[in-house]
Amino acid sequence: MTDAPDAPSMQWLDDGGVTTPEGFSAGGIFTGVKTYGEEPRLDLGILLSDRPCEVAGVLTRSAVTGPAVSRARRLLESGAPARAITANSGCSNTVTGQQGIRDTERIAQLTADRFGIDPDGVFIGSTGVIGRLLPMPPIEDGIAKVELSEDGGAAFARAILTTDTVTKEAAVRFEVDGVTYHVGGCAKGSGMIHPDMATMFGFITTDAPVDRVWLQAALGLIADRTFNMLDIDMDTSTSDTVLILANGTAGGEPIGRGHAAAGPLASALESVARHLTRELARDGEGANTLIETVVEGAASDEDARLAARTVVSSPLIKTMVTGRDPNWGRVMMAIGRSGARVEQEQVSVWIGPHCVLESGTPTAADLAAVSQTMDADEVQLRVDLALGEATATAWGCDLTTEYVHINADYTT
Amino acid sequence: MTDAPDAPSMQWLDDGGVTTPEGFSAGGIFTGVKTYGEEPRLDLGILLSDRPCEVAGVLTRSAVTGPAVSRARRLLESGAPARAITANSGCSNTVTGQQGIRDTERIAQLTADRFGIDPDGVFIGSTGVIGRLLPMPPIEDGIAKVELSEDGGAAFARAILTTDTVTKEAAVRFEVDGVTYHVGGCAKGSGMIHPDMATMFGFITTDAPVDRVWLQAALGLIADRTFNMLDIDMDTSTSDTVLILANGTAGGEPIGRGHAAAGPLASALESVARHLTRELARDGEGANTLIETVVEGAASDEDARLAARTVVSSPLIKTMVTGRDPNWGRVMMAIGRSGARVEQEQVSVWIGPHCVLESGTPTAADLAAVSQTMDADEVQLRVDLALGEATATAWGCDLTTEYVHINADYTT
Numbered sequence: 001m002t003d004a005p006d007a008p009s010m011q012w013l014d015d016g017g018v019t020t021p022e023g024f025s026a027g028g029i030f031t032g033v034k035t036y037g038e039e040p041r042l043d044l045g046i047l048l049s050d051r052p053c054e055v056a057g058v059l060t061r062s063a064v065t066g067p068a069v070s071r072a073r074r075l076l077e078s079g080a081p082a083r084a085i086t087a088n089s090g091c092s093n094t095v096t097g098q099q100g101i102r103d104t105e106r107i108a109q110l111t112a113d114r115f116g117i118d119p120d121g122v123f124i125g126s127t128g129v130i131g132r133l134l135p136m137p138p139i140e141d142g143i144a145k146v147e148l149s150e151d152g153g154a155a156f157a158r159a160i161l162t163t164d165t166v167t168k169e170a171a172v173r174f175e176v177d178g179v180t181y182h183v184g185g186c187a188k189g190s191g192m193i194h195p196d197m198a199t200m201f202g203f204i205t206t207d208a209p210v211d212r213v214w215l216q217a218a219l220g221l222i223a224d225r226t227f228n229m230l231d232i233d234m235d236t237s238t239s240d241t242v243l244i245l246a247n248g249t250a251g252g253e254p255i256g257r258g259h260a261a262a263g264p265l266a267s268a269l270e271s272v273a274r275h276l277t278r279e280l281a282r283d284g285e286g287a288n289t290l291i292e293t294v295v296e297g298a299a300s301d302e303d304a305r306l307a308a309r310t311v312v313s314s315p316l317i318k319t320m321v322t323g324r325d326p327n328w329g330r331v332m333m334a335i336g337r338s339g340a341r342v343e344q345e346q347v348s349v350w351i352g353p354h355c356v357l358e359s360g361t362p363t364a365a366d367l368a369a370v371s372q373t374m375d376a377d378e379v380q381l382r383v384d385l386a387l388g389e390a391t392a393t394a395w396g397c398d399l400t401t402e403y404v405h406i407n408a409d410y411t412t
Numbered sequence: 413m414t415d416a417p418d419a420p421s422m423q424w425l426d427d428g429g430v431t432t433p434e435g436f437s438a439g440g441i442f443t444g445v446k447t448y449g450e451e452p453r454l455d456l457g458i459l460l461s462d463r464p465c466e467v468a469g470v471l472t473r474s475a476v477t478g479p480a481v482s483r484a485r486r487l488l489e490s491g492a493p494a495r496a497i498t499a500n501s502g503c504s505n506t507v508t509g510q511q512g513i514r515d516t517e518r519i520a521q522l523t524a525d526r527f528g529i530d531p532d533g534v535f536i537g538s539t540g541v542i543g544r545l546l547p548m549p550p551i552e553d554g555i556a557k558v559e560l561s562e563d564g565g566a567a568f569a570r571a572i573l574t575t576d577t578v579t580k581e582a583a584v585r586f587e588v589d590g591v592t593y594h595v596g597g598c599a600k601g602s603g604m605i606h607p608d609m610a611t612m613f614g615f616i617t618t619d620a621p622v623d624r625v626w627l628q629a630a631l632g633l634i635a636d637r638t639f640n641m642l643d644i645d646m647d648t649s650t651s652d653t654v655l656i657l658a659n660g661t662a663g664g665e666p667i668g669r670g671h672a673a674a675g676p677l678a679s680a681l682e683s684v685a686r687h688l689t690r691e692l693a694r695d696g697e698g699a700n701t702l703i704e705t706v707v708e709g710a711a712s713d714e715d716a717r718l719a720a721r722t723v724v725s726s727p728l729i730k731t732m733v734t735g736r737d738p739n740w741g742r743v744m745m746a747i748g749r750s751g752a753r754v755e756q757e758q759v760s761v762w763i764g765p766h767c768v769l770e771s772g773t774p775t776a777a778d779l780a781a782v783s784q785t786m787d788a789d790e791v792q793l794r795v796d797l798a799l800g801e802a803t804a805t806a807w808g809c810d811l812t813t814e815y816v817h818i819n820a821d822y823t824t
Contacts, residue, residue, distance in 0.1 A: 064748025064756045095744050095756060097773055130741025131774055315727075316819055323820030329542025332507050336476025344476045344507060361509055362543055401813035407728055408735030 009175045010268055013182075016171020017153030020184035021207035023050045023249035026152040028159030031142035033135060034090030034128065038165060044088045044142040045159030047203060048115060052081030053245040054209075054254075055123075056216040058223045060240035066094030067104040068124040072241060075120060079212070082245050083117040085203055087125030087160045088139060089188070094130045103134045110143045125201055125241055127188065128162055157186035160201050163406055164188050168279035170272045176261040181208040181250045183268040187227075187276040189240075202227055202242040202276055208265050209248030211256030218266050219244055226273040229305070229394040230281055231313040244269065281395035282377070286402030289321050290378045293394045295335075297385040303340035304385075304392035310338035311381060312396030321379050321398040326370035328356040331381060346386040352379065359386070421586045422680055425594075428583020429565030432596035433619035435462045435661035438564040440571030443554035445547060446502030446540065450577060456500045456554040457571030459615060460527060464493030465657040466621075466666075467535075468628040470635045472652035478506030479516040480536040484653060487532060491624070494657050495529040497615055499537030499572045500551060501600070506542045515546045522555045537613055537653055539600065540574055569598035572613055575818055576600050580691035582684045588673040593620040593662045595680040599639075599688040601652075614639055614654040614688055620677050621660030623668030630678050631656055638685040641717070641806040642693055643725040656681065693807040694789070698814030701733050702790045705806045707747075709797040715752035716797075716804035722750035723793060724808030733791050733810040738782035740768040743793060758798040764791065771798070 019026050028042035057076045059069050075082070086107055093100045104124050112119035126134070157167040171184035189200025223242055248254070255261045282290040293311040298304035311317055314334040320327045328349050335342050345360035352373035354365045373379070431438050440454035469488045471481050487494070498519055505512045516536050524531035538546070569579040583596035601612025635654055660666070667673045694702040705723040710716035723729055726746040732739045740761050747754050757772035764785035766777045785791070 062745070062748035063750075063752070063754040064744045092741075095741060095769070095772065095774070097757075129739070130744055131739075131769070132741075315815075319816055319819035322816060325820065327541070327543075329504075329507060329544075332476045332542060333474070336474035338475075340475075342475040345509075357507070357543070360507065362507070399816055401816045403727075404731055404734060404811055404813045404816065407731035408737065 010264070010271065011173050013171045013173055016184050017157055017169035018047055018184045018186050018203055018205045019150055019153035020171035021182035021205045021247070021249070023207055023247045024048065024205050025050070025148040025150050026156035027146045027148040028152070028155035029142045029146040031138040033088055033138065037161060037163070040158065042155060042159035043090050044139060044146060045156035046111060046143070046146055046148060047085045047156050047205070048148055049083055049245055049247040051247050051249065052083060052121065053247040054212040054215055055082035055243060055245050056212065056219040057241065057243045058219060064095065066092055066096070066126055067101040068093065068126045069241060071104055071108070072123050072243070075123060078120065080118070080120040082123060083121035084111055084115065085123045085125060085243060085245070086111045086143065087127070087201065088134070089160050089162050090128040091126060091132050091134050092128045092130050093126040093134050096131070096133050099133055103136055106136065107139065107143065110140060114143060123243060125160065127160065127201060153184065153186065160186070160188040162188065163285050164283050166283055168276050168283065170275040172268050172271055174264050174268050176264050179250055179252055179261070181261065181265060181268070182206060183265070183272050185272045185276050187280055189280050200227070200240055200280065202273065204244040204269065204272060206244065206246045206265070206269070207249040208246055208261065209250065209252055209254045210246040210265070211254040214256035214262070215244060215246060218269060222266070222270045222273050226270065226277040229309060229392065230277050231309060231394065231396045278395055281397050284397035285406045286400040287397030288400060289376065289398045291317070291321055291396045291398065292378065292380045293396070294380065294382045294391065295385065296382070296391045297387055298390040298392070299341045299385070299388040301390045301392065304390040307335045307338045307340040307383065307385065308392040308394035310334045311383070312394045315399055317381070318396065318399035321374060322400050324371045324374040326351055326356060326367045326374065331383060332357070335383060340385070341387060342385060343387065348384040348386065350382040422676070422683065423585050425583045425585055428596050429569055429581035430459055430596045430598050430615055430617045431562055431565035432583035433594035433617045433659070433661070435619055435659045436460065436617050437462070437560040437562050438568035439558045439560040440564070440567035441554045441558040443550040445500055445550065449573060449575070452570065454567060454571035455502050456551060456558060457568035458523060458555070458558055458560060459497045459568050459617070460560055461495055461657055461659040463659050463661065464495060464533065465659040466624040466627055467494035467655060467657050468624065468631040469653065469655045470631060476507065478504055478508070478538055479513040480505065480538045481653060483516055483520070484535050484655070487535060490532065492530070492532040494535060495533035496523055496527065497535045497537060497655065497657070498523045498555065499539070499613065500546070501572050501574050502540040503538060503544050503546050504540045504542050505538040505546050508543070508545050511545055515548055518548065519551065519555065522552055526555060535655060537572065539572065539613060565596065565598065572598070572600040574600065575697050576695050578695055580688050580695065582687040584680050584683055586676050586680050588676050591662055591664055591673070593673065593677065593680070594618060595684050597684045597688055599692055601692050612639070612652055612692065614685065616656040616681065616684060618656065618658045618677070618681070619661040620658055620673065621662065621664055621666045622658040622677070623666040626668035626674070627656060627658060630681060634678070634682045634685050638682065638689045641721060641804065642689050643721060643806065643808045690807055693809050696809035697818045698812040699809030700812060701788065701810045703729070703733055703808045703810065704790065704792045705808070706792065706794045706803065707797065708794070708803045709799055710802040710804070711753045711797070711800040713802045713804065716802040719747045719750045719752040719795065719797065720804040720806035722746045723795070724806040727811055729793070730808065730811035733786060734812050736783045736786040738763055738768060738779045738786065743795060744769070747795060752797070753799060754797060755799060760796040760798065762794040
């Protein structure tokens with residue numbers, strides 16, 4: 001694992017996604033479950049590998065989860081190879097009792113039947129309203145009819161969206177010792193997103209062959225630096241799921257500790273995960289501006305993470321960015337309550353390139369110019385605690401009246 | 413300390429406040445520090461006792477605080493009797509370095525000089541924008557000119573407001589063994605309010621004689637059941653301060669453990685604190701609706717508190733109330749992520765009088781009727797975890813587009 005995101009040979013691929021790695025196909029279809037969202041309104045997607053995959057995952061830590069999450073936890077523990085992910089949007093099938101469990105199992109069985117694979121290789125994702133049963137007849141029909149193809153990653157990415165306005169996809173290619181590997185991914189999630197857990201849906205594929213234990217360890221570290229550093233609205237989904245499927249089509253020995261491709265693969269996975277995380281932040285419900293917070297000089301990694309996450313989680317920071325208001329006192333408020341060790345006389349704060357507080361003393365920064373810097377698609381807030389060497393980065397978005405409109409009218 | 417809020421003989425007093433107890437006077441004046449807010453726009457207030465008071469306090473736990481909070485912490489530890497509180501709004505004098513410390517000390521000295529009291533008996537409160545120096549000449553002028561009177565509690569309550577739209581005041585009277593006691597209070601705080609700490613300003617007075625150690629212990633318990641169960645926007649002020657001043661004018665032995673009036677006094681203090689807390693929630697920035705969350709059947713007190721506070725803190729719960737949307741799945745989401753022990757098959761949820769989830773199974777409640785119940789000044793969400801006997805109540809408010817407007821335009 002490396003902090004440097006991009007391996008030397010790594011290239012970003014235009015229009016890449018989960019079907020960019022070799023041996024994956026996917027597709028999406030509209031069944032009628034999702035009654036809102038952008039056109040074309042797909043709401044059921046299947047991602048399929050033409051051979052068994054090693055799989056790693058991180059799941060919501062919420063005490064309230066749906067049967068899809070329980071099933072994923074069971075499959076991950078079983079060590080069974082993965083072949084497919086069937087995901088729907090519009091209904092999370094959570095708090096739906098025994099019928100909800102039966103419905104999830106039936107989706108897995110129907111997927112397995114259609115493609116002639118083991119049901120224990122089928123992961124399910126369900127996202128959307130909590131507390132409603134899935135309308136099974138249209139979903140069954142959709143599983144029977146959805147067409148998969150090697151360029152179907154975009155349709156799959158669209159089928160998992162809820163209040164998202166755009167799909168989030170990425171893919172990279174890199175070479176080690178003459179072997180070419182690909183990593184692709186897609187993600188969804190626009191509200192109910194807070195970084196205390198595995199966040200939202202993130203599905204990542206690779207044609208690299210991997211050692212499963214190494215992959216799970218790598219995903220844990222990567223999720224803590226990417227998806228788990230994302231905050232849109234402080235709320236945590238009951239359905240948060242990140243899965244990596246590695247089908248080994250690229251060939252060679254399984255990549256794990258000591259393999260020449262281990263570092264580059266970890267970098268590629270982290271690059272894709274970071275890209276997806278930033279895209280999720282940018283498309284937060286009602287958001288106009290991505291907020292990136294960098295905390296440096298923290299006394300410990302945990303302090304750096306706490307401070308960075310508290311800043312991007314703060315409604316008053318969010319609204320300060322909404323208003324292009326260089327009210328840096330709110331940054332001090334947020335780090336003050338974060339639980340991180342802070343000596344306020346030591347702290348320096350930057351908004352974009354402008355230092356507004358230097359070692360605890362307000363600078364003569366031209367606040368009108370700072371405000372102008374904030375009138376952008378992306379605003380960086382940087383804090384130097386000057387207590388140590390630890391750093392962390394977190395991502396969030398501004399809070400607008402549109403967020404309130406979206407969430408005041410979601411089920412009714 | 414009792415859970416029953418109202419002692420048998422306790423009476424609420426119309427138009428009561430911090431000067432209702434005997435021996436207190438107060439007043440407020442406009443100095444020009446606060447450039448926003450409702451008319452009449454007072455921004456400096458002084459509360460004075462005509463004799464020394466026992467004093468107890470709880471202060472923000474933020475690592476970033478202003479010199480007024482540091483001073484209060486020092487005075488509380490010193491055991492010195494209190495005589496006065498001088499508070500201003502519009503500028504919190506936080507992150508203002510050595511000059512900020514000198515300004516706070518000067519306000520205390522000028523107050524002491526004017527009234528011929530010991531400066532160590534003067535508490536300071538400063539609330540408003542962070543990171544700006546106080547404009548001292550108008551404040552010095554205000555201290556010299558503000559007129560105090562026995563019915564000046566309302567002016568003092570108004571002088572401490574920031575984005576609040578109304579003053580929050582309360583007073584009660586009760587009798588024990590033929591002695592009449594009064595408790596009065598006022599509070600302020602409309603944004604940057606989250607229950608992990610002593611929250612906002614709450615100033616409470618009583619003419620009861622009290623034992624100081626008992627008073628501090630009582631305040632700790634009361635704050636944990638009232639002010640610390642309030643959430644408006646998840647952010648924690650750097651200036652949060654709750655003080656009780658007890659001047660003993662009612663006469664008799666100091667009230668403490670074993671005194672016949674200890675229970676009634678604790679009840680009266682808690683009643684006033686709870687009333688102020690509810691008024692703060694009701695006047696949250698942009699709020700239309702007070703949300704009261706009652707969690708019952710928790711496995712522990714800590715679990716009950718966690719679950720209740722998480723529900724009132726959730727942006728998705730807040731916007732669900734804004735939209736009168738009976739989307740109870742969000743209540744499950746919130747308790748699921750709260751950290752409290754939850755067995756989702758056991759949980760029951762009520763919105764107002766309507767049971768929407770019974771032992772993990774959605775009921776046939778008429779959601780249109782539930783929505784109508786939510787169209788009110790006050791909405792109660794009740795959760796029974798069915799795991800134990802512990803209960804807790806928390807208060808918050810809905811999240812409206814007005815909150816975003818208020819906070820996107822606060823300093824500029």
